[in-house]
Amino acid sequence: MEEIRSQATDQFIVTWESSLAKSDNYFTWHETIGYVVAKRDDTNKRILLSPRVPEILEGMQCVLNPASVGTHPQTPDTNDEAQKPLSEIASSTCWRSAHARFAMRCQPPYLHKFSVSQLALEIKSCLKERRRILKSRLQPDEMLFSISQYPLLGSEIYIDGQGESNGPLLRSALLTDRCLNPILPFTLEIGGIIDRRGSVPHTAVPIFRDKETTWPFIDTRVPETTLDYGLLMTPISSNTSKDESTAFAEATTNKISNFLSAAVPENALHDGSLGQNARQCGLDGRSNSIMLPKLTHPLLAEVPSAKNCIMLDSPLFGIGSGGVLRVALCAADLDEARILYDQLAPMSAILTALTAATPIIRGYLTARDCYWDVQCSTVDDRSAQELGLVPLTTAKGTLLKSRFGSIDTYLGPSQGSNDLAFQPEFNDCQYTYDSSSYWKMKESGVDHLLAQHVAHLFTRDIHFASERMLKVKGNGDSKSQNVDGQEHFKRFLGCNRQNVCLYPPNTRAGSGWEVELMSLEVQLTDEENAAFLTFVVLLSRVIISYRLNLYLPISLMDQNMARAQNINAVKEQLFYFRRDLFGGRDSASASSGRILRPGSGSNWHTTHSHDAGSDRSAVRRHIGSSSPDTAEYIELTIDEILNGSPRFKVTGILNIILTYLSTMRLEYDVEQELRRQLWLVRKRANGKLCTLATWMRKFVQSHPAYRQDSVVSPTINYDLLRTMSDIEEGKIAAPELLG
Numbered sequence: 001m002e003e004i005r006s007q008a009t010d011q012f013i014v015t016w017e018s019s020l021a022k023s024d025n026y027f028t029w030h031e032t033i034g035y036v037v038a039k040r041d042d043t044n045k046r047i048l049l050s051p052r053v054p055e056i057l058e059g060m061q062c063v064l065n066p067a068s069v070g071t072h073p074q075t076p077d078t079n080d081e082a083q084k085p086l087s088e089i090a091s092s093t094c095w096r097s098a099h100a101r102f103a104m105r106c107q108p109p110y111l112h113k114f115s116v117s118q119l120a121l122e123i124k125s126c127l128k129e130r131r132r133i134l135k136s137r138l139q140p141d142e143m144l145f146s147i148s149q150y151p152l153l154g155s156e157i158y159i160d161g162q163g164e165s166n167g168p169l170l171r172s173a174l175l176t177d178r179c180l181n182p183i184l185p186f187t188l189e190i191g192g193i194i195d196r197r198g199s200v201p202h203t204a205v206p207i208f209r210d211k212e213t214t215w216p217f218i219d220t221r222v223p224e225t226t227l228d229y230g231l232l233m234t235p236i237s238s239n240t241s242k243d244e245s246t247a248f249a250e251a252t253t254n255k256i257s258n259f260l261s262a263a264v265p266e267n268a269l270h271d272g273s274l275g276q277n278a279r280q281c282g283l284d285g286r287s288n289s290i291m292l293p294k295l296t297h298p299l300l301a302e303v304p305s306a307k308n309c310i311m312l313d314s315p316l317f318g319i320g321s322g323g324v325l326r327v328a329l330c331a332a333d334l335d336e337a338r339i340l341y342d343q344l345a346p347m348s349a350i351l352t353a354l355t356a357a358t359p360i361i362r363g364y365l366t367a368r369d370c371y372w373d374v375q376c377s378t379v380d381d382r383s384a385q386e387l388g389l390v391p392l393t394t395a396k397g398t399l400l401k402s403r404f405g406s407i408d409t410y411l412g413p414s415q416g417s418n419d420l421a422f423q424p425e426f427n428d429c430q431y432t433y434d435s436s437s438y439w440k441m442k443e444s445g446v447d448h449l450l451a452q453h454v455a456h457l458f459t460r461d462i463h464f465a466s467e468r469m470l471k472v473k474g475n476g477d478s479k480s481q482n483v484d485g486q487e488h489f490k491r492f493l494g495c496n497r498q499n500v501c502l503y504p505p506n507t508r509a510g511s512g513w514e515v516e517l518m519s520l521e522v523q524l525t526d527e528e529n530a531a532f533l534t535f536v537v538l539l540s541r542v543i544i545s546y547r548l549n550l551y552l553p554i555s556l557m558d559q560n561m562a563r564a565q566n567i568n569a570v571k572e573q574l575f576y577f578r579r580d581l582f583g584g585r586d587s588a589s590a591s592s593g594r595i596l597r598p599g600s601g602s603n604w605h606t607t608h609s610h611d612a613g614s615d616r617s618a619v620r621r622h623i624g625s626s627s628p629d630t631a632e633y634i635e636l637t638i639d640e641i642l643n644g645s646p647r648f649k650v651t652g653i654l655n656i657i658l659t660y661l662s663t664m665r666l667e668y669d670v671e672q673e674l675r676r677q678l679w680l681v682r683k684r685a686n687g688k689l690c691t692l693a694t695w696m697r698k699f700v701q702s703h704p705a706y707r708q709d710s711v712v713s714p715t716i717n718y719d720l721l722r723t724m725s726d727i728e729e730g731k732i733a734a735p736e737l738l739g
Helices: 002-020 053-059 086-092 116-121 123-135 184-197 242-263 273-280 298-302 334-354 372-378 435-443 448-457 467-471 487-494 526-546 554-564 638-643 653-662 668-686 692-701 714-728
Strands: 028-041 046-049 094-097 103-107 142-145 203-206 309-312 325-330 500-503 514-517 575-578 633-636
Touching: 002 334, 002 435, 002 448, 002 487, 028 123, 028 526, 028 714, 046 714, 053 094, 053 103, 086 123, 116 123, 116 526, 116 668, 123 142, 123 526, 142 714, 203 372, 325 526, 334 500, 334 514, 334 526, 334 554, 334 575, 334 638, 334 668, 372 554, 435 448, 526 653, 526 668, 554 575, 575 638, 633 638, 638 653, 638 668, 653 668, 692 714
Parallel strands: none
Antiparallel strands: 028 046, 028 103, 028 142, 028 325, 094 103, 203 309, 325 514, 500 514, 575 633
């Protein structure tokens, strides 16, 4: 593993060096959208998942092999076909397999050049044409959904031809192996997550408590070996005796119980204080006692036990089992990519709340509207040592987050930049990086922040290596390869998925440095997906054109991400946001973002965190609710963030975008269509239009068969999905959702 990690570092250095002399003269972008295929049984009023996606893709002449998993759109200059309207080249869409047999992904064949008229007039029609093509391949009783998660996945009956659980591939009590796509990289990745962790990852999702919900709620389908916070109570190794396992369980349970009673007030369940206390209060015992992890994961930090939670027991719940909506922005050069990476990260929580679409998991209403934390937890491959559950013996140190999650550090500007918006204090959370990789990059000329970011990726292990990878010689030989040799590095990239990701230039496709926004949830209709794609692309152009400053301390961004997933977060939550988006870039304001924080020790051989002082009551002077006119960050509603607030002198992101558009000489039909798309985002932000999660929750709670017990029965699910399909096809109106 260390040799592959070293070779991956060399490959990054080669890519970085080759990119210094290149700069694309235009911005491009592309989207990734995922779908779920279901099968309708009108006789029994059931809608189950259809495992026919591999067969469907084969019929569309999409080769099911490892090479097709990681395809990338080509640059628009490579083919005359790319100059045609998008709807005309939809037939050339790159259809790709997902980890689950019932899900798939698609990307455009070519990168989109930035064109306002294309955003206005072609994106939506292209999405519609793709959906039409895909539906034409379905059987009469099959349905296509762009949803982030099938509501009954993991319930008693959820997929056609279900079979038995606890199979050799998934090792899950809830999901059968029939769910898993039999493509080797997918099976190896799922198995690698389980094997590296040493057990099947368990995730606890708080159930929504309705009037008749059984309380305390106990998930009877979960094995008794599960522990609070979704961690396993089973022995860490096969050599661990039953007595040792029992002692381990009792000690850990006692520590959790003592900690909760001492540090967490009874009313702190949903006010966010538990997560803060969990980070600040030590759980030190004797030197040979079991150490609990710092509970930085919002989902796991807020639930006091596995009681009153829905349990999940497979990585497939979080990877490749539902629809996605991702936007990749191909920057002109690395400098622009770093700006987009840093400035889009604080927006990720806002977009998560705006696109909330997952209120139902395993046939239960949950106390969340989004799937982000669930996804991050289900693919958590950290071992017991890395979690801090047992003393370190073989692991290098503890890791504070899952391999999927929010970013830990900003990239900051390149060396020599005059941009003073970034301050080191913004990276105010503890994070780890691989020191060997870091120093190798530093010696090759990579600046501190970028080297630190890449070295942070190398704290994870890849889950499998191909025979070809293992045959590549070390000792720096990979550095002599041509710049296409990125296989090792890209494999490490695949082990890390944050709310914003940075990818190196794809030399085969001809694209430059790429920033991908990962935190959106896919929407039900093509109109909604097109609107959010348009919003993100225009936002990226506004960030570059107006040099917006959206920086937040990482700790505040993490709090925003936790709040974004709460029920009806758009209307009921406040989010930290920078008040003045145009300030902070000159020397006069460059030092105004310092943060006073409790100190924390290193959990790795190399750890950086910008902490000062130990007084827990220290006031962060950049947040001043009593003086919002001078505060650098204030808590705002999403309506105020996007639409502006005269009270707090906040311009509003959408107003800035409209100002940007007004500087262009747009055709009337282009301008009107753009305003129509942005109108949907504006109305979603001010609550005039609801999120899909809110709509689904309301549908279930008003269904005649609903017993106010949080249970979404197969009959309710049937009516729900039939109605959603009719809305997507335009057969029935949904003014509260679409206007």
